[in-house]
Amino acid sequence: MTPRMPSRASAPPADWRDSLPPAEGRYSYAFLDEGAKREIRRRMLKAVAIPGCQVPFGSREMPIARGWGTGGLQLTLALIGPEDVLKVIDQGADDSVNAVNIKKFVTRVTGVAVTTDTAAATLIQTRHRIPEEPLRPNQLLIFQVPIPEPLRLVEPSERETRRMHAEADYSRMWLYLYEDIVKFNEITVGARYPVLVNRRHLMDPSPIPRWDLPKLDRGEALFLFCAGREKRIYAVPPYTEVQPLAFEDFAFRVEAFAGRRCARCGSVGTYLDEVIDDATGRRTYSCSDTAFCEKALRGNSVKEARPSGEDRA
Numbered sequence: 001m002t003p004r005m006p007s008r009a010s011a012p013p014a015d016w017r018d019s020l021p022p023a024e025g026r027y028s029y030a031f032l033d034e035g036a037k038r039e040i041r042r043r044m045l046k047a048v049a050i051p052g053c054q055v056p057f058g059s060r061e062m063p064i065a066r067g068w069g070t071g072g073l074q075l076t077l078a079l080i081g082p083e084d085v086l087k088v089i090d091q092g093a094d095d096s097v098n099a100v101n102i103k104k105f106v107t108r109v110t111g112v113a114v115t116t117d118t119a120a121a122t123l124i125q126t127r128h129r130i131p132e133e134p135l136r137p138n139q140l141l142i143f144q145v146p147i148p149e150p151l152r153l154v155e156p157s158e159r160e161t162r163r164m165h166a167e168a169d170y171s172r173m174w175l176y177l178y179e180d181i182v183k184f185n186e187i188t189v190g191a192r193y194p195v196l197v198n199r200r201h202l203m204d205p206s207p208i209p210r211w212d213l214p215k216l217d218r219g220e221a222l223f224l225f226c227a228g229r230e231k232r233i234y235a236v237p238p239y240t241e242v243q244p245l246a247f248e249d250f251a252f253r254v255e256a257f258a259g260r261r262c263a264r265c266g267s268v269g270t271y272l273d274e275v276i277d278d279a280t281g282r283r284t285y286s287c288s289d290t291a292f293c294e295k296a297l298r299g300n301s302v303k304e305a306r307p308s309g310e311d312r313a
């Protein structure tokens with residue numbers, strides 16, 4: 001752990017309410033009561049200590065519906081301090097309804113600054129993407145997770161999946177991938193591709209594209225995952241090995257964008273969204289990470305997003 005955690009737990013300054021409207025000032029700092037924050041922080045520490053292992057926690061009621069990021073929001077609120085700079089993305093976009101509303105809520109109950117710039121953020125809450133810009137050691141990336149159990153694909157019983165994790169018995173997941181190859185001559189799992197963390201725990205990386213998985217491997221930032229509805233927290237600490245399941249003779253592959261580039265900023269080597277023009281039916285592509293695209297447009301960023309990509313497949 002970085003020495004950040006103790007300072008985050010320190011009390012907010014007495015005047016944090018001054019900048020807020022009177023109605024918001026009646027909440028605890030960051031909405032959750034101090035007991036809830038303490039419990040969530042303790043669960044996070046356990047999750048960091050056992051990378052990839054799902055830790056149960058008492059998920060709180062939040063003022064948004066379950067399934068809209070209540071897990072990610074609880075981690076954000078338990079960790080955020082007055083000096084933090086917050087970024088929230090939804091499928092790579094800073095300006096979607098979900099991202100904008102979560103940002104609005106967190107600033108109302110904390111008064112923290114928000115940004116769209118990945119490099120300027122200290123705390124990033126995300127749904128289904130990892131930013132293209134490499135993350136730094138003092139940054140936190142918090143994932144909203146719909147289904148935390150990677151084995152749910154092959155086993156409906158919670159009791160049985162717990163046993164499989166305890167015994168590191170992942171043979172049925174291997175078999176599932178093998179049968180996929182036999183049937184389709186490729187692994188058809190797109191998002192939620194199962195990964196092995198620290199060579200021990202099978203983990204669901206949340207529905208990020210396969211493209212983002214190499215960024216989890218030995219990353220410099222702390223990755224935290226939380227499913228509010230399923231009441232589970234798990235983590236990938238910095239510099240931890242994260243390997244997608246693959247066979248010796250059938251390598252893991254990320255999505256291929258060979259020969260394509262962003263129609264807006266011209267970048268190659270970023271994860272692209274397909275855009276179909278309704279009038280002409282023409283297909284174009286644009287960066288899924290809108291903040292990266294903006295930066296590249298302004299010429300502040302290199303046009304090759306990162307060293308990994310198709311060549312790393």
Ligand SMILES: [Zn+2]
Nearest residue numbers: 262265287293
């Ligand atoms: Zn772009």
